[in-house]
Amino acid sequence: MVGLGLSLMQYVGVALTSSCPKVRIQCSSNVGVSRQQVLEKVDKELARGDDRAALTLVKELQGKPGGLRCFGAARQVPQRLYTLDELRLNGIETLSLLSPVDTTLGSIERNLQIAAIVGGLAAWNAFGISPQQLFYISLALLFLWTLDTVSFGGGIGSLVVDTIGHSFSQKYHNRVIQHEAGHFLIAYLVGILPKGYAISSLDALQKEGSLNIQAGTAFVDFEFQEEVNTGKVSATTLDKFSCIALAGVSTEYLIYGFAEGGLDDIRKLDLLLKGLGFTQKKADSQVRWSLLNTVLLLRRHEAARAKLAEALSMGKSVGSCIDIIENSMDVSDL
Incomplete structure (x- = not known):
């Protein structure tokens, strides 16, 4: 299922510490450049795999007039313990967010299983397959399923089901796009x-050439990894990535009234909090704050999220998507 491409969620056992498109700006090189020109350079650095250079370019424009006013500029709610009643007062039902069940893909999987059984019976009758031949065919299919599970983490099966879902269910296709737009937008707003x-x-598969990588959004997170290497993760960093992890399910909830995708995102966040040694009460507090903060941000910037989703559906580059966010938002609304 669509997941959040966060390598940080794999780390556990560490400690926690407390629009005007052509406006010209000055970078550290003292050469006037447009925002679009810099974002094109950002795209090139990301394509080369130089995350540090890309982030440096973005930070040089951060907060500057005509630059990247919205990057890391989100106005967030105070970090404290929020009760479930407080979340309900803000229109948030946690059960509809934190227990996603992908009924669309589940239905596709069941239909494929039924079709396989019916097809097998039809082939048995049509070609006179003997019980021994049927046994060998079943054994071969079991071997392929095991190979996929062990070698590719179920990637081949996921590829087949997900491709069918995108091809035959417009609702599923749209939901995935909105889900990823939520991840992208919240990440950008929190920095x-x-x-x-x-x-x-x-x-x-086409972009990464691997069956082990599924759909999702990936982020420049080397700064987090550096914190991990020192044995400490700051509260600020944890807050950011907690919101990003819950942004997909929050987006689905706001649009459809419930979330279907994102179960893997929630599991990874839960694993991270446990690895940090959080008690259940402290983990609940972190999740509730993150949900409230994320939902309020998404509500406030619904128009930007909608335009971003359209850009993702068209396959726009990261730099182009950032430019769309910047042109869609008023700094006073952050």
Whole structure:
């Protein structure tokens, strides 16, 4: 299923510490350049895999007139313990967000299983397959399923089901796009640079050349990894990535009234909090604050999210998507 491409969620056992498109700006090189020119350079650096250079370019424009006014500029709610009643007063039902069940893909999987059984019976009758031949065919299919599970983490099966979902269910296709737009937008607003995205498993395979990588959004997170290497993760960093992790399910909830995708995002966040040694009460507090903060940001910037989703559906580059966000938002609304 569509997931959040966060390598940080794999780390556990560390400690926690407390629009005007052509406006010209000055970078550190003292050469006047337009925002579009810099974002084109950002795209090139990301394509080369130089995350540091890309982030440096973005930070040089951060907060400057005509530059990147919205990067890391989100106005967030105070960090404290919020009750479930307080979340409900803000129109947030946690059960509809934190227990996603992908009924669309589940239905596709069941239909494929039924079709396989019916097709097998039809082939048995049509070609007179003997019980021994049927046994060997079943054994071969079991071997292929095991190979996919062990070698590719179920990637081949996920690729087939996800491709069918995108091809035959417009609702599923749209939901995935909105889900990833939520991840992308929240990351940008809290100051984490997106570095790429894939709307489908097939898209991920074409971009990354691996069956082990599914659809999702990836981010420039080397700063987090550096914190991990020192044995400490700051509260600020944790807050940012908690919001990003919950942005997909929050977006689905706001649009459809419930979330179907994003179960893997929630599991990774839960694993991270446990690895940090959080008690259940402290983990609940972190999740509730993150949900409230994320939902309020998404509500406030619904128009930008909608335009961003359209850009993702068209396969726009990260730099182009950032430019769309900047042109869609008023700094006073952040």
